[in-house]
């Protein structure tokens with residue numbers, strides 16, 4: 001038995017753990033597709049897919065992925081778009097890109113064969129200490145530790161370790177302890193047994209101590225601390241962002257299609273496809289206020305701050321908020337892309353949490369260009385708002401001398417009154433799904449002020465793309481697609497769901 005200075009444990013407790021756990025696993029374990037072979041490529045793919053993802057979610061993805069990319073060579077030579085498409089829905093898409101980059105390394109450096117060499121495997125793209133340990137132990141039976149959150153939980157409980165497992169020093173100590181537990185010649189089975197115990201018995205919220213194969217010597221259970229361990233400091237919560245998304249329906253030659261765009265080559269969701277969207281608020285503050293309106297202006301009587309909702313709330317926006325969103329969507333999209341986007345109706349709100357961000361995306365059905373009939377702005381109120389905006393030292397002066405512009409409801413100080421006149425039941429009562437037949441004329445605009453009220457907030461009309469032919473002049477990375485292209489392009493779950501719902505409704 002190897003001595004571990006950081007976590008010295010009684011030899012008997014260690015011996016019981018190793019022996020009983022291995023016997024339990026070998027007596028019967030889950031019939032998982034990646035356990036049918038010890039092929040290192042298959043182990044590698046399964047371990048990457050299982051990161052942050054439940055076993056039952058992974059199984060169908062794994063089977064389809066191995067069907068399409070049965071060898072390192074097949075994966076290395078595939079177009080990245082194809083790999084991302086097979087990964088669509090699993091999330092954490094950098095895993096797929098790194099896996100393919102690793103497969104290309106194996107082709108170039110090792111002739112397409114994953115090497116039985118710890119350092120070489122550790123050098124593959126996307127392979128961290130846990131994955132390296134899993135590949136080396138399961139595929140090659142090397143005594144390498146494979147320590148993830150599950151294993152840290154099990155060992156913290158069994159040995160009653162009270163150090164914070166979020167600290168790297170604790171992980172290092174537990175890795176050394178885990179190595180010292182591996183029975184000779186049984187590294188693969190033992191590491192899988194540890195993972196199995198964490199997944200099925202020593203679970204995060206309710207450890208099943210009564211059926212646990214190692215309960216007799218479990219120090220955490222004996223101390224009555226099985227529910228308190230492991231100790232883990234909470235990670236910083238993801239930063240909330242509110243985004244405005246546009247499902248832009250094509251017209252004319254693009255009828256039946258929607259406008260999508262590809263994300264940049266690096267960063268979050270790199271190179272995946274999505275609906276156009278803009279950042280409205282971050283951490284509860286407007287991300288980009290209209291030019292000249294940085295200072296918060298108190299709301300005038302009768303005007304509610306329309307963007308006060310926090311990320312995490314999935315309630316639908318009220319009418320004032322929709323109108324403000326439409327203006328901001330128009331302003332921000334034109335500033336970022338040059339496209340004129342006219343929101344036509346409310347569609348849905350979707351939430352998605354990344355490791356460091358929480359997105360609330362408010363999605364509007366929209367068209368390109370000045371479709372003109374969007375929001376109702378009674379003329380008197382619009383004129384009043386225009387006068388308010390144009391007043392020296394208030395809207396007009398601060399807006400760069402653009403009289404007639406109307407700011408966001410919440411911050412403008414105007415008493416503008418906005419109402420939707422005619423809303424399809426399909427959109428409002430039906431859970432936000434669009435009815436294609438009711439796209440036109442859902443909202444009516446005050447004839448005199450409609451375009452400027454909606455489109456020129458903060459003087460953003462300067463430099464906008466011309467209305468005529470706007471649908472033909474797309475920024476780089478944008479394209480029109482129909483449902484058939486959904487089968488070729490990789491979308492993150494969030495946008496795939498919105499688009500699939502949209503086309504399902506259209507059928």
Ligand code: SF4
Pocket residue numbers: 154157158201202203207208209210212213214215218219220221226
């Ligand atoms: S006895 Fe309970 S706490 Fe200890 S390892 Fe087993 S399930 Fe976990």
